[in-house]
Amino acid sequence: MPMALVSSDSATDGRSTQVPAAWRALRIAVIGAGLSGLAAARMLADQQHQVSLFEKSRGCGGRAATRRAAYPSGQPSGQPLRFDHGAQYFTARDPGFQRRVQSWAQRGLVAPWDGRIGAFDGTEFTPAGQETTRWVGVPGMSALGRELAKGLSVRLETRVMPPRWCRGRWQLSDEAGTDLGRFDRVVVSAPAPQSAELLMDAPRLAAQAACVDYTPCWTLMLGFDTPVPLAFDGVFVNQTQGPLRWVARDSSKPGRARPARDAAVAGNATRSEEDCWVLHAEPGWTRKHLNDPPEQVEAAMLEAFAALVELAGGSLPRINWRQSHSWLYSLVETPLEEGCLWDPALGIGACGDWCNGARIEGAWLSGEAIASRLLAAVASA
Ligand SMILES: Cc1cc2nc3c(=O)[nH]c(=O)nc-3n(C[C@H](O)[C@H](O)[C@H](O)COP(=O)(O)OP(=O)(O)OC[C@H]3O[C@@H](n4cnc5c(N)ncnc54)[C@H](O)[C@@H]3O)c2cc1C
Incomplete structure (x- = not known):
């Protein structure tokens, strides 16, 4: 019997799938x-x-998620605040996935995040992994799931x-x-x-x-009224004691309202520009505090963030908006x-x-x- 073929290239990057004539829609x-x-x-x-x-x-979109928020009095930029509170960015190593990501980029669904990424080892900050291309959804991680x-x-x-x-x-x-x-x-x-x-x-x-098994993750989202004076847009916090594992300036991602980070670091930020940050807690610390009241968790994470910014020579601006979220399942431990x-x-x-x-x-x-x-x-x- 001749074979009728149904093929597609939109989901398979040109690798067409062939289906025989006995085919029926399942x-x-x-x-x-x-x-x-x-x-x-x-x-x-x-x-x-x-x-x-x-x-x-x-x-x-699942864990590739974005929380939108508004200040009670409205934002200076007029845009809603956006926080990627789950996945922060993603990388593409498999050639087929790289082609897929390029096609998303052409459609404007994703863009590379050129944020300055650093690492903090408990005493000093060093630049980290600048050669990695970090992709993010535009204008938030959730855009990808919504569009797809x-x-x-x-x-x-x-x-x-x-x-x-x-x-x-x-x-x-x-x-x-x-x-x-x-x-x-x-x-x-x-x-x-x-x-x-x-x-x-x-x-x-x-x-x-x-x-x-998965690691859990407490997440704190913070909206500041002026830019946080930190020279990095994302920092891996390599301290095993917790509470922090990762902090990121979401406002530095493409498609978001970008604050004047450099002016803030130089100590001359004059304009009122909201700055959105996402803080992820260390997995061991999260496990220990999974059932703590959110206010207690938020206070501990905020204190650690303030200490981090102080070590970099600055202090935290006024917080206009905050919310926490606990992920029971964040990263897979052993896939x-x-x-x-x-x-x-x-x-x-x-x-x-x-x-x-x-x-x-x-x-x-x-x-x-x-x-x-x-x-x-x-x-x-
Ligand atoms: C805090 C955090 C940080 C992360 N950081 C990164 C990162 O920087 N880079 C990176 O690449 N990845 C990161 N990840 C991991 C990444 O988000 C996940 O690996 C990826 O999104 C998993 O996709 P998935 O489809 O397998 O699962 P999910 O995204 O979890 O999707 C599963 C879906 O199933 C739904 N569901 C579950 N049960 C039911 C049911 N009974 N009925 C109907 N629906 C159901 C859920 O609501 C969910 O939408 C992070 C995740 C978290 C939480």
Whole structure:
């Protein structure tokens, strides 16, 4: 029988996927609209399958997230404050991912962050890793997820319960018991501990997911009324005692209102220009203080930041806005290095940073890997 082919280059960077004539559109559910789920959904939808993406939060992008805020009295710049409170930036090492990122850059979804990055070892500041290209979403990390979800069928604010295997198909429902439909295939893209629960009817995959741990991370977002007098825009704080691990001037990222950092360092910042900072706590410190009241955590992180700025010869300007967030799952400790997980007999699989090297690049490639596995299984059936 001649083979009818369906190919796509938008999700595969020119690597076309070929599907035989016996092909029929499958109903596929993707649980989780972080970057791995979006990569998988895009690639499967490009092959004309009926893909439904379910996301428990109010937006897409998962941990590549941005919080928007407004001062009660309005901002001097007139723009909302933006804080990338999850992933700070991402790198691209895999050639296919590099091409993908270039295509996002051409569409204006991402841009390189040329911020001055430093390291602090407890006594002095030194420049760090200037040769690395650090990519960020524009005007915030969340822009990437928002844009990549366009054209897909996404159901937000829908927390999916563990899919049940029922007469050869997967039955999905949400936490209120609402029927979400029956699907031929399911892709789970939640962080590993949540995936382990979602995969209860696929015990082999659930057992693999249950082995993966994440570091937690307390995050503090701070809006200052004038620029913080620090010569760096991002600092790795290499002190094991905590509380800080990383501090970053979000305002220095492309597409945000940029404050006059150099004037502030020289001590002559005269204009009122808000400056947005994100502080990440050290993982060990976060674990110890995970259940502390937010005000207590904020005070400790703020004190450490003030001490850091003082050591650099300055002092913190007035804070106009602050908020903290605790991430239970931030970075994967030991990823599986499997690419993705797939059970061919059950037609269910998993992807995410925990399957394929922590971080955004690993997550995206894992999403592409599960879509390829699923399409290959369909093609060979
Ligand atoms: C504080 C912090 C700092 C980081 N820094 C960096 C960095 O600098 N560089 C970098 O590359 N990476 C960084 N990362 C890691 C990076 O954000 C992740 O590796 C990547 O975003 C993971 O994508 P993912 O799709 O695998 O998972 P996620 O982004 O977690 O997406 C999973 C999605 O599934 C949804 N979900 C879960 N359960 C359900 C359910 N039952 N029903 C429906 N939806 C569900 C979640 O809401 C989420 O949107 C950081 C992360 C954090 C939190």
